[in-house]
Amino acid sequence: MHIKSVLCISAALAGAASALNLPKFSQHDIDSGSALAALNKIATQNAMKAFKGKCQESDYKALFLPWHRYLLHTYEQQLAACGYKGPIPYWEWGFDTEEDLSKSPMFDGSDASLGADGDRVPHEGYNMSYDPLARSVPGCPFGGLETHLGPVLLTDWGTSTYTSVENPRLKNTRCLKRDLNSVLLHKHANFRNTTNLILRSNELDIFQAALVRAASLEAVTHSYDPRFAPFVGDQGVHFGGHVSIGGDPAGDVFLSSGDPAFYLHHGQIDRVWWIWQNLDPANRLYNVSGTPTFLNSPPTADVTVDESIVVHPDFPPVVIKDFMNTLTGDPLCYVYI
Numbered sequence: 070m071h072i073k074s075v076l077c078i079s080a081a082l083a084g085a086a087s088a089l090n091l092p093k094f095s096q097h098d099i100d101s102g103s104a105l106a107a108l109n110k111i112a113t114q115n116a117m118k119a120f121k122g123k124c125q126e127s128d129y130k131a132l133f134l135p136w137h138r139y140l141l142h143t144y145e146q147q148l149a150a151c152g153y154k155g156p157i158p159y160w161e162w163g164f165d166t167e168e169d170l171s172k173s174p175m176f177d178g179s180d181a182s183l184g185a186d187g188d189r190v191p192h193e194g195y196n197m198s199y200d201p202l203a204r205s206v207p208g209c210p211f212g213g214l215e216t217h218l219g220p221v222l223l224t225d226w227g228t229s230t231y232t233s234v235e236n237p238r239l240k241n242t243r244c245l246k247r248d249l250n251s252v253l254l255h256k257h258a259n260f261r262n263t264t265n266l267i268l269r270s271n272e273l274d275i276f277q278a279a280l281v282r283a284a285s286l287e288a289v290t291h292s293y294d295p296r297f298a299p300f301v302g303d304q305g306v307h308f309g310g311h312v313s314i315g316g317d318p319a320g321d322v323f324l325s326s327g328d329p330a331f332y333l334h335h336g337q338i339d340r341v342w343w344i345w346q347n348l349d350p351a352n353r354l355y356n357v358s359g360t361p362t363f364l365n366s367p368p369t370a371d372v373t374v375d376e377s378i379v380v381h382p383d384f385p386p387v388v389i390k391d392f393m394n395t396l397t398g399d400p401l402c403y404v405y406i
């Protein structure tokens with residue numbers, strides 16, 4: 070969303086790259102983000118080639134990616150109803166992995182940010198700051214924003230235990246908190262992580278597993294059925310973005326969308342999927358893989374693009390197929406740049 074921040078490609082990677090006719094990237098290109106920008110550009114060119122100019126103004130597994138794309142779409146519609154005419158920006162994690170996240174344009178307290186870094190409260194656990202947004206500079210964007218649901222599964226700072234309330238649907242008003250952590254972002258969502266995820270995942274099921282719950286790309290490929298790889302060890306960019314925002318409710322697996330930063334993080338998730346799709350649209354644009362149940366429990370049939378996804382409670386079910394291609398104009402009409 071903001072502008073600023075030794076060649077040793079493996080045999081597998083070189084093979085993958087040449088199959089798609091991609092340029093060869095040096096390690097420096099990959100680590101600096103210029104490879105990711107180049108991949109985005111190729112994906113945009115491919116997407117525009119198929120574009121016929123008819124756009125008008127206007128859970129995990131197979132569903133994970135299209136479902137969140139629909140969620141972002143509903144959010145954008147809600148923002149438009151409130152007078153916001155722009156698109157949802159994406160959070161390019163790679164720009165924010167070297168410095169303290171409080172210096173990120175996302176979180177620096179400037180007018181265009183999503184709030185400032187609050188007072189630091191030392192704590193154990195990830196050993197990072199604990200930033201209660203409510204205590205941040207008066208007048209800062211979202212300062213004092215309240216959250217009402219849950220918690221459902223909220224990490225207790227300094228421990229590996231969780232807080233939950235008996236009925237998470239009851240109103241439980243408290244101030245939004247964050248626990249910004251660029252170390253975790255660097256560990257899971259640096260430019261190398263994101264670019265390798267795109268370059269090395271030739272199959273959708275590998276891509277999904279590595280993005281959402283990778284032990285590592287290698288473990289996904291060799292140790293598990295990628296469709297059902299468990300959440301263990303070194304997780305992927307999706308986890309990285311979530312935990313580096315942290316706090317309440319962003320650190321709650323079930324309620325993380327209560328922090329406005331969620332939508333910029335998932336904007337980037339959608340962008341990464343979009344780039345991956347549009348590097349090979351003939352094979353990837355309409356491909357879904359997996360089953361609709363979490364970790365396939367209970368076992369269910371493979372999902373197809375003719376099935377529906379639902380974002381409760383205010384939006385109608387939509388057919389997955391309509392959310393695979395972002396350039397049909399019905400309903401989606403966007404590219405990433």
Ligand SMILES: *[C@@H]1O[C@H](CO)[C@@H](O)[C@H](O)[C@H]1NC(C)=O
Pocket residue numbers: 196
């Ligand atoms: C936590 O950070 C403090 C200050 O940087 C450091 O002194 C301490 O050793 C760290 N603790 C752990 C467990 O890493």
Ligand SMILES: *[C@@H]1O[C@H](CO)[C@@H](O)[C@H](O)[C@H]1NC(C)=O
Pocket residue numbers: 272273274275352353356357358
């Ligand atoms: C879709 O992805 C799955 C999993 O990666 C793969 O097995 C299947 O062949 C792909 N289908 C198409 C049409 O590319």
Ligand SMILES: *[C@@H]1O[C@H](CO)[C@@H](O)[C@H](O)[C@H]1NC(C)=O
Pocket residue numbers: 255256257258259261262283284285286303304305
């Ligand atoms: C992400 O990058 C970090 C640092 O380069 C590395 O330690 C980690 O294993 C990578 N994660 C994955 C899933 O590749």
Ligand SMILES: [Cu+2]
Pocket residue numbers: 307311335
């Ligand atoms: Cu998420």
